[in-house]
Amino acid sequence: MRDVIDRSSDLRSAIEASGYYPDVVADGVFAAVAGEPVEAHLVHHEPTLDERDEVVRHVTVLVLTPSRLIVAHTDEHAADEVLPAPYTSTSTEAVALSAIVTVAVTRMVANPASYAGKRVPAPGANEVVLSLGWNGVSRIDLEPAGCGDPECDADHGYTGMVGPGDFSIRVSAAAEGPDAVAQLLTFAGALSARTGR
Numbered sequence: 001m002r003d004v005i006d007r008s009s010d011l012r013s014a015i016e017a018s019g020y021y022p023d024v025v026a027d028g029v030f031a032a033v034a035g036e037p038v039e040a041h042l043v044h045h046e047p048t049l050d051e052r053d054e055v056v057r058h059v060t061v062l063v064l065t066p067s068r069l070i071v072a073h074t075d076e077h078a079a080d081e082v083l084p085a086p087y088t089s090t091s092t093e094a095v096a097l098s099a100i101v102t103v104a105v106t107r108m109v110a111n112p113a114s115y116a117g118k119r120v121p122a123p124g125a126n127e128v129v130l131s132l133g134w135n136g137v138s139r140i141d142l143e144p145a146g147c148g149d150p151e152c153d154a155d156h157g158y159t160g161m162v163g164p165g166d167f168s169i170r171v172s173a174a175a176e177g178p179d180a181v182a183q184l185l186t187f188a189g190a191l192s193a194r195t196g197r
Helices: 008-018 022-033 178-195
Strands: 040-049 055-064 068-077 087-096 102-108 127-133 138-144 158-164 167-172
Touching: 008 022, 008 040, 008 055, 022 055, 022 068, 022 087, 040 167, 040 178, 055 178, 102 178, 127 178, 167 178
Parallel strands: none
Antiparallel strands: 040 055, 055 068, 068 087, 102 127, 127 167, 138 158
16 A cells, blocks of 8 residues: 555645635535645646637546546536526546546647757647546547549538547646646646546
8 A cells, every 4th residue: 555645735725726706616615625635736727718718718627536537527607597696507427547548738839959868847739638538428429421523513412420528627837827737737647547447
């Protein structure tokens, strides 16, 4: 049995530092953690623009425990016909580490000739995408099928691919800073090490 250092207080501090409804986010996250020790975590706060060009904030929290990966996502919503006041919605998913079949990390590095094996945060990766698969969701990418005859106007149906679509997160040094990229790489490394056993 290995020793586990519980980083729950570090997770709570990171949630508070995000400034995004920390009590609401922490309540949802720690309910899903259900008292397990926190081995590693990532808090990613990302404001976006909606179709009315209004800023909409959301936060994604990833938590690695000894047995599970917790994926928590909290969105903010304007008042609507469902609720007459602004509100948040938090969804959590707990995935057994044994169920995770894919931990894919894509790193984008600007000026790779000057990289020379240096580590993050400088110069390091400029952008990182972490994609995880546990076969809970599949994504289907379809496009019209065709044939090699440029004169053919027959309907050839569709062709496409089925791929894992469980979870993906992107962090950019330009948008979130090099420390955020380094944090994602650290989390990805910890998760990869735990799911590779």
